[in-house]
Amino acid sequence: MLKVPGFPDSAPMPPSPSAQALHSAGKRTGRADTDTARCLMCKVREYNLCSSIEDQDVAVLAHATRQVSLPPGTAVIEEGTPASAFFNVINGTVKLFESLPDGRRQITGFADAGQFVGLSNSRTYSFGAETVSTVLLCRCTHTQIENLLGEYPRFAHHLLSAVTHELADAQEQMLLLGRKTAKEKVASFLLDRIKQYQRTHPHDPDAQTTASVPMTRVDIADYLGLTIETVSRTISALRRDKVISGTENHCIRILSLPNLQDIAYGLKSI
Amino acid sequence: MLKVPGFPDSAPMPPSPSAQALHSAGKRTGRADTDTARCLMCKVREYNLCSSIEDQDVAVLAHATRQVSLPPGTAVIEEGTPASAFFNVINGTVKLFESLPDGRRQITGFADAGQFVGLSNSRTYSFGAETVSTVLLCRCTHTQIENLLGEYPRFAHHLLSAVTHELADAQEQMLLLGRKTAKEKVASFLLDRIKQYQRTHPHDPDAQTTASVPMTRVDIADYLGLTIETVSRTISALRRDKVISGTENHCIRILSLPNLQDIAYGLKSI
DNA sequence: CGTAGGGTTGACGACGTTCAACACAAGTGG
DNA sequence: CCACTTGTGTTGAACGTCGTCAACCCTACG
Known part of the structure; x- marks a missing residue:
């Protein structure tokens, strides 16, 4: 890929946008003048694409976007529907996936806070997106994104960097x-x-030993190309081998990071 | 992903760049004034990124690039080496791959004529690239690409579209x-x-029934996450089932495109 | 209290891998 | 010119990882 300097590796993840659902469902927050403040105070402003728009121009951004809050399991993008919107994830986790006609599904990525979803090159979305947890999204139409791309070269640069990263x-x-x-x-x-x-x-002192796993076993299996049974068995095996611990399913403690790394890269023969 | 209008779906494929090898190996063609003609007459000019630079500005492009011809099996990019160059494939096929420490390899894509390789967001390439056939490449440093990105918004737009497509x-x-x-x-x-x-x-009338497969069984296996034996057996089975024919290994004739499509998307129970 | 969703565990079997032998073509050197 | 080697591909037999099917546990919820 092309190196895009000035925007090192803090960028977003996989793409995935919203559909009609987001017009009907979801409550919008902010409006008119207060929108500018909403963007300036945004929890992820400094981590995501928006950071490439200067504070003085943030009104443009605020005008172009709307926030939506969605409960877990809500469709954000339906595979094959017309591609029209783009989303920044402000809070929570969104999963992106592709499916086969018979229902087999592959999750291609999870977008957490600070990442975006919804880029598309074609008329329709080639992928679907669904909330994993309760999610706060910042919605923007493709038309508006295109305007921003034309107006702010830094924004285009940043987006290119982010997509390259993905x-x-x-x-x-x-x-x-x-x-x-x-x-x-x-x-x-x-x-x-x-x-x-x-x-x-x-700033969490436990960050070296904590893995947050908000998704279900089904989602993990569809992400890793396995079945839920194999995922479950494998996690149990890691627990037995004292590599991880924790009785809770969605928060896992790492007992030996080096061991986990060796296993991940095939250096552990066991 | 983001829709990037004005640059529909004619774009490149997976990324992969060149290294020092390309300085020592490979013969450069063209020089100085004649470079402009080289770019204007380039076989893939209208299909690739360069089409976003107008004819009148093509001297800039010509100045920024050098052509290199490489024999089959040549490393274009070595995994983990400093990322410095970007390549357009003018002729032939390049494979991109990632490897595990023990040598297992996954080919992430093939770049054919008109596509590019070598984008990177980090200091080093996270992937390797190697020629499959004899390949003619157009080499460009990342610095030069960045200059083009800054100077020509259409170029940046086109690149974004291409990466989104990939x-x-x-x-x-x-x-x-x-x-x-x-x-x-x-x-x-x-x-x-x-x-x-x-x-x-x-313009080939046989284009509906012809598949060009320049890569070896090893490459196909590493691309599909299979072993060479399974690839070989599966192709034999398709031949037995009269879905394909052809005794030659690198040029396959399709006997039934609908059948092949049904199989590919899991609609064929057989 | 009954049901539904998520997760775990066991028994069994299939699909794809591993190991091995063989075929064929191209290149190399005596 | 022919033996020998090397690279590529095919095919068979045995094995093993992971998928399938099924039973079960637990919690949440009406």
């Missing part, structure tokens, strides 16, 4: 899906979740 | 790797090769 993530995930064993897949996934936790909880 | 391809490949059977994987791969043949041979 592509690199996708390539690493292909390595996982095509060449890793079930144990290596689960270990890699937990490492990703630790990194994610560190990003969103930079 | 991301969509990557997501579809994740579905293949995580959820398809061996037979579905091979059928999907052949469909991609047919599309690729149609793109590069738009």
